[in-house]
Amino acid sequence: MAEYSSILLEKAVDELSKLPGIGKKTALRLALHLLGEDKxxxxxxxKSLNDMRNNIVLCKRCYNISDEPICSICSNPKRDETLLCVVADMRDVLAIERTCSFNGLYHVLGGIINPIEGISPNDLRINELLGRTINEDIKEIILALPATIEGDTTNYYLSKVLKDFKGTISTIAKGISVGDALEYADEVTLGRSITNRIPYNK
Known part of the structure; x- marks a missing residue:
């Protein structure tokens, strides 16, 4: 086990290495870089990290991250309010927005059905989604969930729950590889999957 000449440095490395994709070596490089930076x-x-952690909230309408009670996407009058894209989490919103191929609104479920991890439909924002279909003028719902067994299970469950929805239910085209999360898809492929969406077969 490596020995550090500074306990403070060691603590910083330990904390940085807890971040996803950051091993001990990378954490050490980052810590030393910060140590050499201007104070x-x-x-x-x-301060930026503290402000982000303490002040970011969930949008009361779509449940995406926001600085205000209603996020900038939901409050943008130029967005198409008849088009609703259902995603698993906030990372999917960021991924789709990077494609510049979607101009509607979002609904963040907060996950997907996964019995192994103990995530049931009751743990997701499905009732809130149903409420939006009743209270908002939505004409089409796009199911943009991961191309995994859990994602397909969630799609199927949603299609049954939304059986009384009078509009169109579609799903993103299968340009996304099976097993992939949306956040890891390249922007061109994801953009085409949104643009070339297909009706969801219940």
């Missing part, structure tokens, strides 16, 4: 820049980074 003001390091303080700005710490």
């Amino acid at each position: 003001i820049r390091t303080e700005q980074l710490c």
Whole structure:
């Protein structure tokens, strides 16, 4: 086990290595980089992280991350409010927005049905989705969930729950590889999957 000459450095490396995709070596490089930076820049980074963690909230309409009670996407009058894209989490919103291929609104479920991990339909924002179909003028719902067994299970469950929805229910085209999360798809492929969406077969 590596020995550090500074306990403070060791603690910083330990915390950084808890981040996804960051091993001990990368964490050490980052810690040493920050140590060599101007103190003001390091303080700005710490402040930004604290502000993000303490002040970001969930949009009361779509449940995406937001600085305000209603996010900038939901409050944008140029967005098509008749088109609703259902995604698993906030990372999917960011991935789709990067494609510049979608101009509707979102609904973030907060996950997908996964019995192995103990996630049931009751743990997701499905009732809120149903409420939006009743209270908003939605003409089409796009199911943009991961191309996994869990994603397909959630799609099927939603199609049954939305049986009384009078509009169109579609799903993204299968340009996304089976087993892939949306956030890892390249922007062109994901954009085409949204544009070339197909009716969902119940």
